[in-house]
Amino acid sequence: MKMKTYIAPTMSEAMDQLRHELGENAILVSTQRLGAGAGVRLTAAIEEEEEDFGFEISDEPKQSAFHEKIRGILESHNTPATVIEKVLLHLKEPAKKTELVSFAAALDATFAFHPLPEHIKGQAFMLTGGAGAGKTVITGKLATRACLSGRKVGLICADTVRAGAAEQLVAFTNILDISLLKARSPENLQNHIRALRKTCDIIFVDMPAFNPFQPADMDYLAAYTQAADALPVLVMPAGIDSDEAAETAEAFAQAGTLYLLATRLDAARRFGGILAAADAGGLRVCEASMSQSLSKGLSPINAVSLARLLLTSAESDLERTES
The missing domain is CATH 3.40.50.300 (P-loop containing nucleotide triphosphate hydrolases)
Structure with missing residues (x-):
């Protein structure tokens, strides 16, 4: 069973997050109203279904060089594979010289900053x-x-x-x-x-x-x-x-x-x-x-300062390795 916690300013917003990610079949486990101005917290669960089709799908979409770069950076920080995939799911191709902004946007969509x-x-x-x-x-x-x-x-x-x-x-x-x-x-x-x-x-x-x-x-x-x-x-x-x-x-x-x-x-x-x-x-x-x-x-x-920290640290590691 997969469990997930959601924090939002209002109950309706938390429920919207829950339905968007887990769907209508999710079971609401607990609700909690937080301190003044802190919103609400919901915990929900859903049964994880495994389907066996009897064959493997090998034609996965090829990721861009930018996706592979961010994957490498996150891997260098020993980030769990499941978290890496969540970030890459939100990662969009950057415009010229805006890799930091694109990476930050993906982090902002993956994690809660407050x-x-x-x-x-x-x-x-x-x-x-x-x-x-x-x-x-x-x-x-x-x-x-x-x-x-x-x-x-x-x-x-x-x-x-x-x-x-x-x-x-x-x-x-x-x-x-x-x-x-x-x-x-x-x-x-x-x-x-x-x-x-x-x-x-x-x-x-x-x-x-x-x-x-x-x-x-x-x-x-x-x-x-x-x-x-x-x-x-x-x-x-x-x-x-x-x-x-x-x-x-x-x-x-x-x-x-x-x-x-x-x-x-x-x-x-x-x-x-x-x-x-x-x-x-x-x-x-x-x-x-x-x-x-x-x-x-x-x-x-925030997402921008975290993205900059991850990028800078990974680049420093690369420089140490090359030297």
Whole structure:
């Protein structure tokens, strides 16, 4: 059985996406209304049918040199074959000197790009992910950016497991001159967010590390997601294995995660894992971190910047190989 998750501003738009891709025979598994301004999330399933015609069709349409170039670039990033085919399906022949634009358009049609809705007053974000993903640094970066833009920031540490997690955030709060609250349970987090919304423009929550392959961890994350009126953001480092990235994203998406924030792009050469995660989890690609510095290296990512990143990295690899 094939399962697919759809996120859209309204229920009707999500249903239109569902019918367009899976058809009228799809079974609606679950629906979820997200936080303020975040839309809705649908999960649907359909039986996969295999037809055996007793022969192979060998006369597949020949792809252009541009298609083969993009295929090679995606393969060099260890992108899963299924994701590559989705991108190539949307890829159109470029006009003169517009390969970047054509590639970006195909990525835009394949993945969901959406900046974090930080403009909504009182919006809370839960930074979650596996161990060592860089959640605490990202929490500090987002808080720093908001403070520098003149917004009043609320900061919560829900990581009561890792030694030194709160102390690391205290170093950030001392610099930014903001207070740090600690949440030891889903209910405690919910109460903190409600209190901070009275005085803060935006709230960031540093979550503990969750093992996507441990059902108990995912159940605990789901409990946090359901209790707290906050948007969960999966923090994932670039350069990890594509299969593991996809399975991780699927697990976090099922626990309620909506966005994907990629880290360590400055320290990785292959980004297929990020593409695999966005596809498998149906996550919105929102930001990318390219530096450990708190005051720089974090910016929204869209189809054009991702296409440029993939092309540039592949060209650098080719230059290293030839030299």
